[in-house]
Amino acid sequence: MATSFRSPTASQKRLPERKRGAGVKYVYDTLRGEILDLVLPPGTPIDESQLAERLEMSRTPIREALVRLAGDGLVTTLPNRSTVVSQIDFMNLHNFFDAITLMYRVTTRLAGENRTDEDLEIIRAHQAAFIRAVEAQDARSMLATNRDFHAAIGEAGRNPYYQSVFLRLLDEGRRILRIYYSSFDDRLPGPIVQEHEAMIEAIAARDIDACDQLAKAHADQIVAQIQTMLTRDRRQAIAL
Amino acid sequence: MATSFRSPTASQKRLPERKRGAGVKYVYDTLRGEILDLVLPPGTPIDESQLAERLEMSRTPIREALVRLAGDGLVTTLPNRSTVVSQIDFMNLHNFFDAITLMYRVTTRLAGENRTDEDLEIIRAHQAAFIRAVEAQDARSMLATNRDFHAAIGEAGRNPYYQSVFLRLLDEGRRILRIYYSSFDDRLPGPIVQEHEAMIEAIAARDIDACDQLAKAHADQIVAQIQTMLTRDRRQAIAL
DNA sequence: TGCATACTCAGTGTCGACAAAATTCCTGCG
DNA sequence: CGCAGGAATTTTGTCGACACTGAGTATGCA
Incomplete structure (x- = not known):
């Protein structure tokens, strides 16, 4: 099976069937x-x-x-x-923790400074999608929408240099967290939802200090979650 | 001309002449x-x-x-x-200044924490090359060796996430500074050499606070240089 | 039986050629 | 003389083919 879904006779020359690029x-x-x-x-x-x-x-x-x-x-x-x-470098996760904590703070601060009302709408839409994923207990969707939520905050920060690392870190975090959710089976992701809401409020109010503080707390919470997971189930992590 | 330097008769089949990849x-x-x-x-x-x-x-x-x-x-x-x-985004240079200042600080701090003696040798070698370029008044070589100097500090910091942005920022800075040196014709690059020496000392001594302070001063100095250049000769910058 | 060597083969790196898209140039009309 | 429409050219995106590399396998010798 799966040899070809196309008509075997009609493809006499070639059918692009798909746009160039x-x-x-x-x-x-x-x-x-x-x-x-x-x-x-x-x-x-x-x-x-x-x-x-x-x-x-x-x-x-x-x-x-x-x-x-x-x-x-x-x-x-x-x-x-x-x-x-690519492998996930579990021996040097502290590098990841260090970098993503800093980038959470920087991007959330910048979003508080530079956000437009449109940015805020987009961020809220991603948060809504995240909440739906949480309610549906769909781990895959949770991780994807959580990543998109923070990516949208990064966009609102309007600094492409920060954004390029941030996206990379968010993707790496998505892989790492995927291990967590596959081993603990789609449970509630701690106080993440409320933390997101607080971050949105701070960004909306342009309260830079609150943005920084909330981002740091959010990062610390996630780092703590991952570290807890690693100590609880070290074998699986190392196996990967 | 420049059609082919190869012997026209000897290339009957094909000559790889160059390693695969x-x-x-x-x-x-x-x-x-x-x-x-x-x-x-x-x-x-x-x-x-x-x-x-x-x-x-x-x-x-x-x-x-x-x-x-x-x-x-x-x-x-x-x-x-x-x-x-790619264009250089002169309308949003503050993004570049903001990001490279932060990354100078972060990477130099981390180098102070994590450097090995071997790292220090490599960094000093790059600084020596930079000094040679300055003495030769070779702008192209100055920019390249300056970039390599900071890249080596980033390597010593041992955080690939930071390093990936940092390299990107250093490359962009090399392009921006190239405009500066092409308009002011290979002059002495301010107090950069002494600043580098001080940074090496701080990294060698593992004095994190000094690393941070020196990196910030170094970044501020370079940012000020670029801004001076831009206000002096805005037309050329905008033309690019 | 253990190890070194030659062979086989799956898989990548590079090539030349063709087709689609976009730009340019030309032509005809107003 | 200016502009719209279309043909020709240029340039990119995709394809199938082939040579080279490295790994796995088989073979021969001690």
Whole structure:
């Protein structure tokens, strides 16, 4: 099965069937989603030919997507060998904690300074989506919407340099938290919802000090959650 | 001219002449250097076929290098159109100043915490190279070695997340400063050399507070230099 | 039986060619 | 003379093919 869904007779010459340039984006988005949701766990080798066959396109757009993912740090290219999903460096998680705490603070502060009313609407929409995911107890959706919520705050901060690291950290955090939620099975994510609400209020009120304080508390809370998870179930974490 | 330097008769089949996988790196390094030195000014369109001809390889490795450069933010890809060297956003330089000041501080602090003796040797070697460039009044080399000096400090900090932004900021700073040095013609770069020496001392002594203070002073000084340049010669800056 | 060497093969890196999209140039009309 | 429409050209995006690399396997020798 899955050899071809196309009509075997009608494809006499070639049917583009898909817009020029959309192929790369599709591969990129698909792989990125599967990596962040741990459908492709760290260390998984990615075979270009196999992917090309599965997604029904040539290896060229596949390779371009992989190069972009390598730029994001989500995959690692071993020269003349396969490219693999990047490992999560559990030995140096403190680097991650340190950086994401600082970036939470910086981006939330900047959002308090530079946000427009439109930014606020977008942020609130993401928070609403996050709440829906929490109520539905859908871990995958929770992680994705939580990431989008903070990414929107970063956007409102209007500093592309900070935003580039921040997005990278949020993606890495999504992978790390995915381990947590897969081992504790879609439970309520602590006081995250209320913390988000407080952050929105502070950003709306342009209260920079409150933004900083709330962001730090939020970061500390998440870091504490992850550390608790790691000490409770160290074996699984190390296995990955 | 420049059609081919190879023997026209001997190339009956094909001569690799170059290691597998080295092509992409060569294109990437070459273009990156030319972009950072403003040999390719912002807005310059990059023609794949032309580059392929000049560097004597197919378009495939050229395209891969361009995708990587786009990931670094050095070029901008316009879908179905040419890719161009990224513009410098002079209207929002405060974002750059804000971010690089913070990253100078963070990386120098971390270097003070985590540096090894080997790190210190590498940093001192880069500082020596920088001094040589200053004495030779070679602006291009000054900018490159200054960038490498701070990059080495970032490496000693041992936090890849910070390092990824920091490198990006240093590269952008190299482009911005290149305008400065091209308009003021290779003059002495203010008190940068002494500031570097003081930073090395603080890192060697593991004096975190001094690291932070010196990094902030260094950043402020460079920001002030750039701002002075911009107010003196606004036309040239805006022209770019 | 253990180890070094040669062979096989799956998989990447590069190439040349074709097709789609966009720009440019030309032509005809007002 | 200016402008709209269309043809020609330029340039990018995608494809299939092939050579080279490294890993796994088999083979021969001690």
